[in-house]
Amino acid sequence: MSYFLHNLRRVFRELQAQPFSQLPARLQAMAGPKLTKLAEEAAVRTGAGGMIGRRYRGAGIALMFHEVHGDVDAELRTGCDADQLERIIGAVKASGRDIVSMEEGLRRLNDPGSRPFALLTFDDAYLDNRENALxxxxxxxxxxTLFVPTGMIDRSLYAWWLGLRELIKSSDTVEITAMGAxxxxxxxxxxxxxxxxxxxxIGTDQAKADALASDFARFGVSVPGLIDHYAMTAEDLKAFASHPLVTIGAHTKSHRFLSGLSESDVRGEFSSNKMFLEDLLQTAVETLAYPYGTEKACGAREAEIAAQTGFQASFTTRPGQLFAEHLATPQLMPRIDFGYAPQSVAACASRLSGLHRAMITRFGDPVATLH
Ligand SMILES: [Zn+2]
Incomplete structure (x- = not known):
């Protein structure tokens, strides 16, 4: 280990005198997925992370969260807790970024002279966002910004991830029939x-997610019941949306993997969700987050339909910072997941500085769009 750290420090020192195109192959090899975490840790500790990440730092950053639990262990560490959220906010501020509203962030992206910024985004409309995050x-x-799927509010959503978690929480032996495991x-x-x-x-295969329903039924797990327990109602959302710190964004009607849907179904997912939220909240809904947001879950087709639906900007979960270049592809804004637990100081610093994208792309394009 010390040999590895010694070498890494030496490589970082070499780097200070070199343009990125001449990155040593050795360091690129270190950026493989298995070593990313280790390299991040070393880079943050040696202070080299900020230097490497500079090209990746961008004008802004969009952070993604989901649930903010009272007890992360009780929910199988699928979200973070209020303490972790507070630590992340502290790290964002310490990194020299202002935390701003969606509107202000998009304005700053268009203004090269403005201060670095961060957007805090939360997906799916969990009640704990009001209880623990607010x-x-x-x-x-x-x-x-809270990205809200219609189905979470009207209780029609097949939230398989909540069903799966409940199934695993409540039993010491879990059989997933369709998986044969x-x-x-x-x-x-x-x-x-x-x-x-x-x-x-499950990956991005809706049929596999749907197949879990038989296991839920067998173990008496009710997905609508779980939504009732975990998610905001229409009244909750109306009150939450009226808070001066809150902006509401769209997140489709049914939260399915969009890449598996027909073009007209994707169009319907966007437009009905936008209309539902605008009718309920009596305000314009101008931004969207694609469910799952990965390369396999959404891409150029969804971006085009999002633009046609009238969204000003849409967010994927491709990890990367926000650059002025994204104004040319506003329906493919990157977003970085900070809402999982546990999370090390190095992992957080690496994501904030841009180092994380440098590592996972093997020092590729800083401006994430389709990749
Ligand atoms: Zn979601």
């Missing part, structure tokens, strides 16, 4: 691992 945001006067889930580590494995198996 008090922290109020303390720091930090604005947020069974998991021993007697403790937190094995429950969290099972959650990750089944989620990875």
């Amino acid at each position: 008090p922290v945001l109020e303390r720091y006067q930090a604005p947020m 069974s998991f021993q889930t007697g403790d937190l580590a094995s429950k969290a691992a099972a959650m990750r494995q089944v989620t990875a198996w």
Whole structure:
């Protein structure tokens, strides 16, 4: 290990005198997925991360969160808690970025002279955003955007991830019939691992997600019941949206993998969700987050339909910072996941500085759009 750190420091010193196109192959090799975490840790500790990330730092950054739990372990570490949110806000501010509203962020992207900024975005309309996140945001006067799928509010959403978590939480042996797999889930580590494995198996295949329904039924897991427990109602959302720190964005009607839908179905997903939110809240909904947001879940076709639906900007989950160049592709704005637990100081610093994208793209294009 010390040999590795020694070498990494030496490579970073070499780097200070070199343009990025001449990055040593050795360092590029270190950027492989298995070593990314280790290299991030070393780069942050040695202070080299900021220097490497400079080209990747951008004008702004959009941070993504989902649930903000009271007890992360009880929810199999699928979200973060209020303390972690507060630490991240502290790190954002320490990195020299102002936390601003969506409107102000998009304005600053268009103004080269403006200060660096960060957008806090939360997906899916979980009730804990009001209970656990909002008090922290109020303390720091930090604005947020909440991306809301219609189905979460009208209880029609097939939130398979909530069903799967409940199934794993409530049982010490879990059988996923369609996967042909069974998991021993007697403790937190094995429950969290099972959650990750089944989620990875589903990938972006809606049919696999749908197939979990038979297991939910067998174990008495009610997805609508879970939505009732975890998600905002229409009244909750109306009150939340009226808070001065809150902007509401779109997140489709049914939160399905868009790439598997027909063009007209994608169009319907966007327009009906936009109309639902605008009718309910009596305000314009001008931004969108694609469900899942990965390269396999959405792409150029969805971006074109989002523009035609009238969104000003739409967010993927391609990790990267926000650059003025994104004004040319406003329906493909990158966004970085900060809302998972546990999260090391190095992982957070690496994502804020731009180092993380440098690592996972092997020092490729800083401006994330389709990739
Ligand atoms: Zn979502």
